[in-house]
Amino acid sequence: MSQIASYDTEICLGQAEPGRSIEELPGWEILRQAVQAVAEEKGGRVTDQVTDYFGRRYDVDFGLVTPEFPRGVGLKVSRATGEVRLMYDAYGGYEGVARSLAEAIQQTYSALAVARALQELNYQVEAEELIDEDTGGKLVVVRGTM
Numbered sequence: 426m427s428q429i430a431s432y433d434t435e436i437c438l439g440q441a442e443p444g445r446s447i448e449e450l451p452g453w454e455i456l457r458q459a460v461q462a463v464a465e466e467k468g469g470r471v472t473d474q475v476t477d478y479f480g481r482r483y484d485v486d487f488g489l490v491t492p493e494f495p496r497g498v499g500l501k502v503s504r505a506t507g508e509v510r511l512m513y514d515a516y517g518g519y520e521g522v523a524r525s526l527a528e529a530i531q532q533t534y535s536a537l538a539v540a541r542a543l544q545e546l547n548y549q550v551e552a553e554e555l556i557d558e559d560t561g562g563k564l565v566v567v568r569g570t571m
Contacts, residue, residue: 427478427516431501432527436534438507447504455541456500456509459534460487463526467491475499477514485512489526494519498526536567543569 438452447453457471464471469491474482476496485499496519499512511530515523540550548569 427514429475429477429483429512429514432511434500434509434511434527434531436509436531438502438509440505440507447502447507450507451541452507452538453502455537456502456534457487459530459537460489460500462533462537463529464489464491466529467493467526472497475512475514478516483512489530491526494522494526498523498530500530539567543567547571 436452436456438447438450438456441447441450460471463469467489469489472488472490473485475485475488475490475498476482478496483499486502488497488499490497494513496514501510501512502508503510511527513519513523513527536552540552543550546569548571551568551570553566553568
């Protein structure tokens with residue numbers, strides 16, 4: 426059955442201080458950069474809407490649409506808690522593609538967040554992407570040196 430489903434992530438931007446918006450938190454920019462990086466890697470684009478099987482549009486904070494999955498994977502950030510949720514409609518055999526895009530966004534976010542934290546601590550940061558020859562999966566190694 427076609428429907429936009431929502432999935433929890435481990436990403437949480439935290440809560441904004443009173444009088445400030447969540448969009449001002451560093452995590453917001455890191456999330457935007459992560460979605461943009463995956464879009465560039467997959468030949469897609471960043472958007473503010475995703476669609477379901479029937480073409481109904483849903484607003485998201487960040488969306489990733491690729492040639493492989495034109496409905497898109499969306500991310501919505503809770504303004505109250507900073508928790509990030511994924512949204513997509515995988516109906517019609519797209520579960521693997523949608524899950525792969527969602528995992529790529531989460532992995533890229535984690536690598537960018539670690540790199541930024543190390544930079545804030547005055548480390549020199551290097552990132553290296555490795556491909557697991559057995560699974561084809563990507564591994565990102567972030568190194569910080571003083």
